[in-house]
Amino acid sequence: GKYRMIAFLVPNEKSDKPLYDFVVSVDSIEKMTGIDFFPKMDDATENSLEKSSDYKAWSFN
Numbered sequence: 001g002k003y004r005m006i007a008f009l010v011p012n013e014k015s016d017k018p019l020y021d022f023v024v025s026v027d028s029i030e031k032m033t034g035i036d037f038f039p040k041m042d043d044a045t046e047n048s049l050e051k052s053s054d055y056k057a058w059s060f061n
Contacts, residue, residue, distance in 0.1 A: 019060045026050040
């Protein structure tokens with residue numbers, strides 16, 4: 001099928017900001033944590049998805 005992924009970096013503090021303000025790429029979270037979250041995904045798909053921080057295909061209600 002078609003894969004999608006999204007990541008959020010949310011500070012541990014009160015905020016009235018919308019959720020989409022905290023969207024970041026999975027790559028950025030992996031670099032900060034040293035964790036490869038999708039090690040079994042083929043590299044071409046993984047690299048393409050992980051670099052994106054596009055949230056427009058997601059609904060935040």
